[in-house]
Amino acid sequence: MITFEIKLLGNDESFRLKEIKAQTLLQKVWNSEEFKQAILNKTHIETQGRLWWKKEVDVKGFTSTNDTNEQVYACLMSTDHLVIQQQEDDCPDPSTVGYEQDGDPVTYVCKAFTEEMDEYDVANNAAHELCHSLGYHHSSATDYDSVPYFCGNLVEQLAKQADGVSTPNNI
Numbered sequence: 001m002i003t004f005e006i007k008l009l010g011n012d013e014s015f016r017l018k019e020i021k022a023q024t025l026l027q028k029v030w031n032s033e034e035f036k037q038a039i040l041n042k043t044h045i046e047t048q049g050r051l052w053w054k055k056e057v058d059v060k061g062f063t064s065t066n067d068t069n070e071q072v073y074a075c076l077m078s079t080d081h082l083v084i085q086q087q088e089d090d091c092p093d094p095s096t097v098g099y100e101q102d103g104d105p106v107t108y109v110c111k112a113f114t115e116e117m118d119e120y121d122v123a124n125n126a127a128h129e130l131c132h133s134l135g136y137h138h139s140s141a142t143d144y145d146s147v148p149y150f151c152g153n154l155v156e157q158l159a160k161q162a163d164g165v166s167t168p169n170n171i
């Protein structure tokens with residue numbers, strides 16, 4: 001069982017509530033069978049061949065990594081405690097939601113965003129940054145089949161599902 005600690009720095013009482021909720025949601029989803037199955041069964045559309053032989057094929061795996069689904073899942077479960085902390089100051093780049101540093105177990109989520117985010121968004125972003133700190137990347141901000149984007153959105157969707165909050169099917 002993997003446990004997480006999310007800390008949103010700031011004095012605002014609503015932050016306390018949000019961090020506790022996000023932490024509970026993330027932990028519940030990350031350790032669930034639904035999360036495991038979604039990772040193990042992940043497919044994405046790949047274009048194969050060229051010219052008139054070109055076709056789109058649904059293949060197993062994620063984009064932006066050569067790891068198999070089994071290897072991805074093993075990696076996601078390879079750590080038993082993670083601290084996700086909001087940075088106190090502003091982020092270096094205003095469009096950055098979060099970032100992590102090599103060799104630092106803490107993932108940073110920028111303050112400007114956490115103020116606007118609800119607990120599901122915080123859990124989504126925490127999962128996304130967590131994937132980065134485990135070595136997974138994405139080619140762009142629309143690389144939704146990459147490990148960070150898929151896991152983040154999956155956490156949000158499963159958390160809302162568990163809470164009975166309706167959500168558009170966006171993953």
Ligand SMILES: [Zn+2]
Pocket residue numbers: 128132138148
């Ligand atoms: Zn990212």
